[in-house]
Amino acid sequence: MDWLEDELRRALARQDPPDGFAERVLARSARGASGARRWLAAAAMVVVAAGAGGAWRQHQGNEAKQEVMLALRLASAPVHRIQSEVRGMTQ
Amino acid sequence: MKSLLVACLAALPLLAAPQQFHLNLDSVAAKASEHVDVSLNASTLQFAAKFLDASDPDEAKVKKLIAGIEGIYVRHFEFKSAGAWSQADLEPIRAQLRGPEWSKIVGVTSSEDGENAEVWLRTAGNKSVGVAIIATEPKEMTVVNIAGTIDLEALSELGGHFGVPKVKPPDKPQKEE
């Protein structure tokens, strides 16, 4: 076994996160989830009150949102590539 | 009735989105194995913005980014093999970008990978009013027009890993934890 690769495995071995990491993640996720459930319940009431028209609008909105995300994903990749190249040249 | 219809159709370009150059790439589409065509005008962007979740980090960035944009027009093509498209296919676009209102602000070329990316800025007076992006790889081509005010730095940051990746379940057993 190559000595350097051995040392790299030692150097880059996994380390535990700071104490309490899992508890913090679980606590925040639970708060986020309960907030989302309250939001969903409220949103469900609005949808029921607005009737089918409201649900269709929600669907259209989500479709529009996906189109925006797709467009920006396609536009951002080359700009990011340019910036990375320029940064690489100036570093 | 017919004359009214013709008049309405003639009026459409005036009502249509403020695309700043014609993305006339039908000849490229004919050669592509996959083709994405997105045209979003100001009202569509404003509508979509209402559905962007400010508590999601990626969507919050997008919401902020599109605040000053009046339109986004994207044509993206993928090809089965290298050599399917040529620089001549981009000439209709480049010819429009040679106009006095456009100037190329940056471009990078990688001869190793055959990748090229360039950004053009459209100005009116001293104000930036739009951006054109042309990006090519041997098997891909993307042309973008963004009308309005855009933060290119913020746009570049989105080009990292934007959203959640699609990860297929692995075929083989994973390493023991």
Added chain:
Amino acid sequence: MLIGAVETGCDFRVLVRQHQAMVFSIALHFLRDRATSEEVAQEVFFSLHRNLHQIESPAHAAAWLRKVAVQRAIDEGRRRSRRPQVALEDVAEPAAGGKPGDPLLSDLLRKLVATLPEAPRMVMVLRYQEDLEPAEIAAALEMPVATVKSHLQRSLAMLRGKLARRGIGESGWTG
């Protein structure tokens, strides 16, 4: 029919505890900043929580977490947009002659890896922290296998050169 966490074996709490070291370490070895790495690791798990319905099995969860951790670490690195510039003179030297497992050598190697450009740096982390084969690294980073191998070769050569200039090499090792 919706399949629940119990049926897929994907209890979120279990997944956090099982994979927290992997996720945190990918960020840490890439970014070299514990506080930022913890924030990145938390974001990765929040993302998992929002997308748990997509996860089909524990193995899928592990692969998903690894890929998202890689991407978020890279994104955070770009936001900070600097590579740590480590002057070797500032780094404590391992004991002369060195022994396998010298903690100062490990520290030096971590710092040298952190000075690599983004792509080879993450390749090295995935190879030597996660023990991934080049094909697996290529899939995780969406780059050609040949590029992964090239990054590994050049990075190892760079590390050997820098260590040799400090008098650290294979001949210095015992055992």
